[in-house]
Amino acid sequence: MIKLAIDLGTSVTKIYRVGVGIVLSEATCIAVTKETGEIRAFGDEAKRMLGKTAEPSEVVFPLVEGEIQNEELAGRLLSCLLKKVVSRSFFGIEALFCIPCGCTKEEREKYLRVARIAGISRVNFAESPYLVALGQDVPLSDVNPVFAVDVGAGKTSIAAFSLDGMIAGLTMNVGGNMMDIRIIDYVAETFGLKIGALTAEKLKNTVGSLLTNDYQSQIVNGRDTASGRPASLSISSADVLFPIRIYVDKIIEYAELVLKKLPAEVSATVCKSGVYFAGGVCNLAGFAEYVSDRLQMEAHIGQDAQAEVILGGGRVAGSAALLRKIAR
Ligand SMILES: Nc1ncnc2c1ncn2[C@@H]1O[C@H](COP(=O)(O)OP(=O)(O)OP(=O)(O)O)[C@@H](O)[C@H]1O
Ligand SMILES: [Mg+2]
Structure with missing residues (x-):
């Protein structure tokens, strides 16, 4: 049997094949003809069509805020993505x-139905905070609690746990997508320029920063809200600081809530060892410094923040012992 880990993210789907490594990272996006349901494009190619298709087509992200909203399209998309990385196996x-x-x-039943559509024969689940830690090679044990946060596009998962199980945790609907929407509103209100979702995301990912002394800027194209004509403008890190920071502050607020729920001994241990972060949004300039300062503990972010969860997933998928302990 072919063993995979699959991270069906709101924005990006990542697939790890045991024995090989990460084999795919593509937008969780599919473009279909409305009337016939025929697939026009999927993955990164479909995402590039966003906002550019004519009436008969629609570009769909089947997950919204970390939840499967359209099982049928999620299953068909996953099937297409799987075909790119594994040839049909008899096993x-x-x-x-x-x-x-x-x-x-x-929600797990939705994953099972999506897996069935995609032709997957056996399914296991693992919650992302465990995988954040495993992706960063944090040694897990029954007695050593770990505090980890996954900040994705649609949601943020925060938890303290040991190999013995979850101690406290929560998932909130805050992530990179909310920042993008806030950037769109902010640029329209402040500069009278209407920009698209892809432009806002690119702006966040290139000049977005939590450092108050960051002076990067980028030219963005959009539509002048007054004249309706195409227009462009230079937007700086300082311009997008506020729409980004309000959501990072929300994440910190909820991380503090989880910390407050911990028994004293656990709290003392995690404050000493620090918090492990992963997810694409942690690539924001100054992220580690900002959260570490606010939470008053060291913040660890791996080399490739967006890949840590799937790397952790790959480790679990390839280890019978970890599957027994973590997969539920
Ligand atoms: N350099 C960057 N700076 C800021 N944000 C970034 C950067 N690179 C990627 N992102 C954002 O990270 C998010 C994608 O991260 P990730 O792949 O971890 O999310 P996901 O797994 O698809 O979503 P979720 O876990 O919420 O379902 C997007 O919002 C993307 O714009
Ligand atoms: Mg994710």
Whole structure:
């Protein structure tokens, strides 16, 4: 049987094949013809079509805020993505799905239905905070609590746990997508320039920063809200600081809530060892410094923040012992 870990993210799907490594990272996006349901494009190619298609087509992200909203399209998309990385195997596919912390029974059933559409024969689940830690090679044990946060596009999972189980955790609907929407509103209100979702995301990812002394800027193209004509403008890190920081502050607020729920001994241990972060949004300039200062503990971010969860997932998928301990 082919063993995979699959992180069906709100924005990006990552796939790890045991024995090989990360084999795919593409937008969780599919473009279909509305009337016939025929697939026009999927993955990164479909995302590039966003906002540019004519009436008969639609570009869909089947997950919204970390939850599967359109099972049928999620399944068909996953099927297309799997075909890119594994040739049909007689022995079938066993997949470990990386899921948000506290994922309900109903949400897990949605994953099972999506997996069935995609032709996956056996499914396991692991909650993302465990995978953040494993992706950064943090040694896990029954007695050593770890505090980890996954900040994705649609949601943020925060948890303290040991190999013995979850101690406290939550998932909130805050992530990079909310920052993008806030940037769109902010640029329209402040500069009278209407920009698209892809432009806002690119702006966040290139000049977005939590450092108050960051002076990068980028030219963006959009539509002048007064005249309706195409227009461009230079937007700086300082311009997008506020729409980004309000959501990072929300994440910190909820991380503090989780910390407050911890028994004293656990709290003391995690404050000493620090917090492990992963997810694409942690690539923001100054992220580690900002959260570490606010939470008053060291913030560890791996080399490739966006890949840590799937790397952790790959480790679990390839280890019978970890599957027994972590997969539920
Ligand atoms: N350099 C960067 N600076 C800021 N944000 C970034 C950067 N690179 C990627 N991102 C953002 O990270 C998010 C994608 O990260 P990730 O792949 O971890 O999310 P996901 O797994 O798809 O979503 P979720 O876990 O919420 O379902 C997007 O919002 C993307 O714009
Ligand atoms: Mg994710």
